[in-house]
Each structure stands twice: as structure tokens, then as C-alpha cells.
Amino acid sequence: MKKGFTLMELLIVMAILGILITVGLASYKSVQAKSRDSRRKNDLRQISSALEAYYNDKSKYPNDDAAGAIVGCGTDDAQACTCGSAMLDKNSVMYMPELPCDPALGRKYFYDVGGSNGSYQLYARIENTEDNDVPHSGTTPLSFPTTNCSSGGGALNCNYGVASTNTTPENGRTPQ
Numbered sequence: 107m108k109k110g111f112t113l114m115e116l117l118i119v120m121a122i123l124g125i126l127i128t129v130g131l132a133s134y135k136s137v138q139a140k141s142r143d144s145r146r147k148n149d150l151r152q153i154s155s156a157l158e159a160y161y162n163d164k165s166k167y168p169n170d171d172a173a174g175a176i177v178g179c180g181t182d183d184a185q186a187c188t189c190g191s192a193m194l195d196k197n198s199v200m201y202m203p204e205l206p207c208d209p210a211l212g213r214k215y216f217y218d219v220g221g222s223n224g225s226y227q228l229y230a231r232i233e234n235t236e237d238n239d240v241p242h243s244g245t246t247p248l249s250f251p252t253t254n255c256s257s258g259g260g261a262l263n264c265n266y267g268v269a270s271t272n273t274t275p276e277n278g279r280t281p282q
Contacts, residue, residue, distance in 0.1 A: 147266070149230075166223035170218055180196065181196055189208075208257075220270075225273035227269045227270075235247035241265070250263055265281075
């Protein structure tokens, strides 16, 4: 009598392993996306704190540019602050040692200052659209029009926002 595994037994074991690996990878990717979303929320809170310090010093929030960048760095506070570099004004006052970048390649945070620089909104694109902080219409996730959280060539509307205490992310932008 020969000892060993039959072809059927080997195929069943390989099928079970394949199913377990597939389930494990799906869970792993979900955890990674939620981790990046958590970092995005934390980044926006840190940027918000820096913007409040800027407001306390200058009685206004920094300007924005059409691409959603903070314009309050460098000479005459007229240069766009870039992610990964310090947020410094013309007097070398540091508001953030390093302006955070979105953790996903091809994405960015979007900044919009309100009229007379008296309010602001900060936006990000959350990957987990089931997140409670993403606006929904019934079960359909919504995003903020005229925001672009893509740093590439395409447009990707942002779906999460924070704002100065005197406004809301929806002020002037109704999620759609």
C-alpha cells in the first residue's frame, strides 16, 4: 500500500488556502484604507490648528489659489505653501514645521478661504465612503462640488471637510 495524498486532497487544500488568502488580502486592504483616512482627518486637524495660529497673528486666514493651496508663505505671504515643507510667513514665523501631504499618491488636500478671509474650509478625499463623516443622501455617498482632491491631471471631488469655527464645510458648497 502506497502512502501519500491523492490529487483530490491536494486540490481541496489549495482551494481552501486560496479562499483564506483572498479574504485576508481584502481585510488587509480595508484596514490600510481606514488607516490612511484616519491620518487624513488628523492632518486636517493639525492644519486647522496652524491656520488658527495664523489668524491670531494676522486677524485673517491665508489666501487660497485656484488649485486649493494655502497661499500664506514666503515673501509677502504670497507664495503657496507646499506639502512636505514648513509653513513659514514672511517674518519667518513657523506655523507648521511640515505641512502634511495626503498619504495616497495622486491626492492632495483642498483649501478654500471664505470672503474677506474670515473663514476657511479644508477638504480631503476619504477612501472609505461608508465612513460616518462622509455626507450621504440615503445610502449614496456625496462629495463637495468645485473641490479637487486630485494632484494628478483628473478631477476628484473631496468628500470630507473641516472648517473654521464660524462656518461649516458645507458653507457655500452643498454636498452632491
